[in-house]
Amino acid sequence: xxxxxxxxxxxxxxxxxxxxxxxxxxxxxxxxxxxxxxxxxxxxxxxxxxxxxxxxxxxxxxxxxxxxxxxxxxxxxxxxxxxxxxxxxxxxxxxxxxxxxxxxxxxxxxxxxxxxxxxxxxxxxxxxxxxxxxxxxxxxxxxxxxxxxxxxxxxxxxxxxxxxxxxxxxxxxxxxxxxxxxxxxxxxxxxxxxxxxxxxxxxxxxxxxx
Amino acid sequence: xxxxxxxxxxxxxxxxxxxxxxxxxxxxxxxxxxxxxxxxxxxxxxxxxxxxxxxxxxxxxxxxxxxxxxxxxxxxxxxxxxxxxx
Ligand SMILES: [Zn+2]
Numbered sequence: 001x002x003x004x005x006x007x008x009x010x011x012x013x014x015x016x017x018x019x020x021x022x023x024x025x026x027x028x029x030x031x032x033x034x035x036x037x038x039x040x041x042x043x044x045x046x047x048x049x050x051x052x053x054x055x056x057x058x059x060x061x062x063x064x065x066x067x068x069x070x071x072x073x074x075x076x077x078x079x080x081x082x083x084x085x086x087x088x089x090x091x092x093x094x095x096x097x098x099x100x101x102x103x104x105x106x107x108x109x110x111x112x113x114x115x116x117x118x119x120x121x122x123x124x125x126x127x128x129x130x131x132x133x134x135x136x137x138x139x140x141x142x143x144x145x146x147x148x149x150x151x152x153x154x155x156x157x158x159x160x161x162x163x164x165x166x167x168x169x170x171x172x173x174x175x176x177x178x179x180x181x182x183x184x185x186x187x188x189x190x191x192x193x194x195x196x197x198x199x200x201x202x203x204x205x206x207x208x209x210x
Numbered sequence: 211x212x213x214x215x216x217x218x219x220x221x222x223x224x225x226x227x228x229x230x231x232x233x234x235x236x237x238x239x240x241x242x243x244x245x246x247x248x249x250x251x252x253x254x255x256x257x258x259x260x261x262x263x264x265x266x267x268x269x270x271x272x273x274x275x276x277x278x279x280x281x282x283x284x285x286x287x288x289x290x291x292x293x294x295x296x
Contacts, residue, residue, distance in 0.1 A: 063218060063271075077271035078217050078291070132222040147218065149225060149269040 004111030005032070009179035015197050016187055023122035023193025026186065029171065033088030034109040035096060039079035043103040054099050063145040065158045074173075076147050076156050082173060084115070114179040117160070118186070119169040122193035127170065129189040131155065137168060151185040153178045211284045213277060216291055218270040225269035230254070232264050232276050232292065258282055264292060 010028045039047050051059050051073070057066040060075040067073075074082040083106075085092045093108045100106060118126070127135050130150040134140060145158035153174055160169040174182045187195055211223040231254055236246035255261075258281060265275045274292040279285070 078273060080271075132224065147270050148221070154269055 004176065005034075009114030009176045010116075010183060013180055013183045015195070016184075016191065018187065018191035018195040019193065021194030022120060022196040024118060024120040024126050024190035024195045025198045026116055026118045026190070026195065027198040029086070029115045029117055031087055032110065032115060033085040033090075033092045034113050034115075035083045035085075035093050036076075036107045036109055037073070037081045037083050037096070037100065038105045038107075040102070040104055044079055047100060047103040050100055050103055060145075063147065065143050065145050067143075074145050074156060074158055076145075082109070082113070082156060112176055113173045114176045115171055115173045116179075116183075116186075117169065117171045119163045119165070119167055120193070120196075121165070121167050122190065123168055123170065126186070126190040126193065127157075130185060131157070135159075135168075135170075150174075150182060153182045153185070155182070212286070213265060213267075213275070214286055214289045215267050215270055215273065215275060216289060217273060218267065221267070221270055225267060226275075227266040227268045229264040229266060229274075232262055256281075260287055 008028050008030055048059050055068055057068050059073055060066045063075045065072055065074050072084040076082050097106045131148050133146050133148050140159055142159050142161055147156045155172050155174050157170050157172040163169045212220050213226055214220045236250050261281050262278050265277050267273050275289050276292045277289045278287040
C-alpha cells in the first residue's frame, strides 16, 4: 500500500455524455493491495506447494484466476501472477514476501495498477470494440483471464461470476497512469448502450474476491 | 496473421514485436567481430517457405517466442518459448 493506492485512479475522470440507461455499469475497485509474484528459477513446484499451504489455493498455470475469500492470484505470464488482496493493508505485501522467501520475488504494485469492474447487458458488446480477443461466454469462462491490449493500453482482464442480472462481469487492470486514457476509450465504447458510473461494484452472485 | 503463444493462446499480430531470425549473437571478442555483426544483422536468408523467427509478446505475457512460419502463406507451423530447449 502506498499514498497513490489510497486515491481512486478515476478521481479526475469526468464521465462524458452517454445514452440514457445502464447498458453498462462501471466502477473502480478501491483499497486494494496489489503485488506481482514471480517464481525464482527452479522453485516453481516449491512455490505452488507453499502458496497452497499458506492460502489454500492452487496457483493457476495458465491465464486464469485462483481465488480465496481474501486473495486472488491472476496468471499474467509463465510463472508470474498479479496478487490482489482487498483490504490487505500495508502488512500484506510484507507477509507475502516472508511467506515465499527464497521461492519467488514479490513487488508491491498497490499504486501501480487501477482495477475496474464492468458489467451490464452490453458489457460484451462494449469490450468487443476494445480488446482483440473472444470474450463470448462460451469461449471465455468464469475464472478465465487474459493479458492483451485495449486501444493501445495494455490490460489484464478476467471474468468474474455473473451478476445478479445474469450478465457477464469482468475486472480489468491497467497501469494506473493510463487509467484516464482507458476510461475515456471505455466510456466512448459504452456510450451508445448507456453507461453508468457506480459508486459500488455491481454485486456479483457470489463474492469472487472481496 | 495470428500467432499462437504457448501461454496466452492464439493472438493478433498487433500484440507482438518482430525481432528476426533466432541466430546466435556473434562473439564480440573475435578479431573480425565487426564483420561478424555486420553479417549477423544485415545478411539474412529470405526463404520462401518455412522460416524460424523470434517474436516478443509485448502486449501479452511478455515472453519471447520462437515461431516457425511459412513465409508464403503465413501458416503457423509451430511456436515455443525461446527459453525452451530448441
Ligand atoms: Zn503470450
